[in-house]
Amino acid sequence: MFKRIVTLFGLSLLLVAGSIAVAERVSFAQTPTRTAATPTPLPLAKPKKETIPAKFLFSAKQLPSLGKAMAIGYYPRGCLQGGVALPTTGPTWQVMRLTRNRNWGHPELIKFLERFAPLAAKATGWKGIMVGDLAQPRGGPLPFGHMSHQIGLDVDIWFMPMPDHVLSKEEREKISATNLVSDDWKHLNPKTWTPQHVAFIKTAAEQPEVERVLVNAVIKKELCRVEGKKHESWMAKVRPWYYHHDHIHVRLKCPADSPNCRHQPPVPGDDGCSDKELAFWFTDKALHPQKPTTPTTPTISKPPKGLTMADLPPACKNVLAAPARQANQASGD
Numbered sequence: 001m002f003k004r005i006v007t008l009f010g011l012s013l014l015l016v017a018g019s020i021a022v023a024e025r026v027s028f029a030q031t032p033t034r035t036a037a038t039p040t041p042l043p044l045a046k047p048k049k050e051t052i053p054a055k056f057l058f059s060a061k062q063l064p065s066l067g068k069a070m071a072i073g074y075y076p077r078g079c080l081q082g083g084v085a086l087p088t089t090g091p092t093w094q095v096m097r098l099t100r101n102r103n104w105g106h107p108e109l110i111k112f113l114e115r116f117a118p119l120a121a122k123a124t125g126w127k128g129i130m131v132g133d134l135a136q137p138r139g140g141p142l143p144f145g146h147m148s149h150q151i152g153l154d155v156d157i158w159f160m161p162m163p164d165h166v167l168s169k170e171e172r173e174k175i176s177a178t179n180l181v182s183d184d185w186k187h188l189n190p191k192t193w194t195p196q197h198v199a200f201i202k203t204a205a206e207q208p209e210v211e212r213v214l215v216n217a218v219i220k221k222e223l224c225r226v227e228g229k230k231h232e233s234w235m236a237k238v239r240p241w242y243y244h245h246d247h248i249h250v251r252l253k254c255p256a257d258s259p260n261c262r263h264q265p266p267v268p269g270d271d272g273c274s275d276k277e278l279a280f281w282f283t284d285k286a287l288h289p290q291k292p293t294t295p296t297t298p299t300i301s302k303p304p305k306g307l308t309m310a311d312l313p314p315a316c317k318n319v320l321a322a323p324a325r326q327a328n329q330a331s332g333d
Helices: 002-030 054-059 107-124 169-174 195-205 217-227 275-282 315-321
Strands: 070-074 077-081 093-095 129-131 154-158 210-215 238-240 247-252
Touching (some): 054 315, 077 315, 093 107, 107 129, 107 195, 195 210, 195 217, 210 217, 217 275
Parallel strands (some): 093 129
Antiparallel strands (some): 129 154, 154 247, 210 247
């Protein structure tokens, strides 16, 4: 009896062991072969839009957004809805650096340029003006060149008369603006500076919609010497800033139709011509700033962190995501 029980118990153990072995073989056959040398790669997480520098997102947009034209945010931190293109060639202007696609602005800026160009031509005797950067189709931070020019209210205009022929695309990329300042950055260059440049700057600053006209400190100093106290109202708008030796930077006031546009603080009550105000711009710190991160924006301390969408007004997300207005609707050419 005892032997029979032992025999039955042994047979049971063999059956259980066999079942386990079969199950393991089946399980192994259904499982992909893995080795230490070929680990399964983990899926890469897509970067959040908030972490991507906004300059890449906005510069990728080749056309403006649909919607009513509005300047949104502050000049160095905002965007442009419903931007309008300045025609690249007009009766008294030509736009330079066409490959940058920066001939866009708020309609008020386009109207200003179309009106200012013939006024400047008449005041200076030039055939017209050479227009540099305005803004990208939807504004926003630019990948290079400027910290401002983001809301469609800034424009660079060269210290160079328009030629008597229409420049080719290649010429518009290669021709450089005229430098009016000497190599020591303390005096005007007598070979390039002319009285017409005074009339050019004055005509820009006299326009009522203009908030600022930025020029090199040497040029501001000469304006103060030539004009004195005769034109304090427009002279107060002309302010010195780094570089700006080959162009004026014109900035317009926030338009009435743009409630989310942040106004720039008004200029001080004086004309900016006092020796005390100008003295800083001729110190070593101002004359020899650290290497700039862009051609026109010096870095006085550490390079600024790239703006993300989280740094811009919330409405700029809608501008970036909005459908494009097609070329035949957007271009003024």
